[in-house]
Amino acid sequence: MNQIKYRNTVVDGVSIAYREVGNVDKPTILLLHGYPSSSHQYRKVLNQLGDEFHLIAPDYPGFGNSDFPSPEIYEYTFDHIALTMQSFIRFKGLDSYAIMMQDYGAPIGFRIATADPEKVTAIITQNGNAYEEGIGEAWAGIKEFWKDRNERTEKALLPAFTLEGLKWQYTHGTRNPENINPDTWHLDYLRMSRPNAHKVNLDLWYDYQSNLKLYPKWQQYLREHQPPTLVVWGKNDEYFPESGAKAFKKDVKRIDYNIYNTGHFALEENGDEIISKIRDFMNAI
Structure with missing residues (x-):
């Protein structure tokens, strides 16, 4: 089995940590993580598919083992993070x-795909949303925050950054919470306890409304370029419910559609099944 390498490189003045495994001559999969996680969420994929594919999983600035520059130095928006990831792609x-x-991998990934559509061979979405109908009930507090960012609406969101709030991200909607490795939310909690972490994540939540404005552009990309698309979705996700997965069927003709009885981080509970689907999908395109 190929050995996973844990690497760092400086991109646009920021040290980006990334995990890489596999032969560069084999098909590449760029693994883009979500909130509040890091490339750690793809550990099963890296371990099981490294012999067959070239896999790269970066941590965004402020996440995982990448640098966490001050928000006075680095602008924490989805546009800016996507630009940093594009620089990382060019470096590699x-x-x-x-x-x-x-x-979060969806708004970052679709910005990358629409900037260089000819380079993208396929889309694999695991609760990565691109449709308004995919915005679930858990966004209610954040929508109030979008309407009026103030001390009250910010304070209402702070419980999400507690240990219990982070645990909920991983265990809500799962068949059995005992299936989920508690190291996941404990690791995120340590990172969320760093100076500026709450501010940066509130900034990103506030900026998330910019993604909804880009949904029509991303949907047009799917219609025009028709990337083969694999949907592997936890249906009990209150942020991005199954309606978001179904919406891809409107625009993509070549779609492998799979729904699992689990939550937001479907790889945690259905990793083996999802990884098997990725293997078959990538070998078929």
């Missing part, structure tokens, strides 16, 4: 790659 010399996206 990636000219052809599939994108696997989850949660």
Whole structure:
């Protein structure tokens, strides 16, 4: 089995940590993580598919083991993070790659795909949303925050950053919470306890409304370029429910559609099944 490498490189003045495994001559999959996680969420994919594919999983600035520059130095918006990831892709010399996206990985991944559509061989979405009908009930407090960002609406969101709030992200909607490794939310909690972490994540939640404005552009990309698309979705996700998965069927003709009885981080509880689907899907395109 190929050994996973844990690497760092400076991109646009920021040290980006990333995990890489596999032969660069094999098809590449760029693994883009969600909130509040990091490339750690793809550990099962890296372990099981490294012999067959070239896999790269970066941590965004402020996440995982990448640098966490002050918000006075680095602008924490989805546009800016996507630009940093595009610089990372150029540094790695990636000219052809599939994108696997989850949660925040979708707005970052679709910005990358629409900027260089000819380089994207496929889309793999695990609760990575691109449709208004995919915005679930858990966004209610954040929508109030969008309407009026003030001390009250910010304070209402702070419980999400507690240990219990982060645990909920991983265990809500699962068949059995005992299936979920508690190291996941404990690791995120340590990172969320750093100086500026609450402010940065509130900034990103506030900026998330910019993604909804881009949904029509991303949907047009799917219609025009028709990337083969694999949907592997936890149906009990209160942020991005199954309606978001179904919406891809409107625009993509070549779609492998799979729904699992689990939550937001479907790889945690259905990793083996999802990884098997990725293997078959990538070998078929």
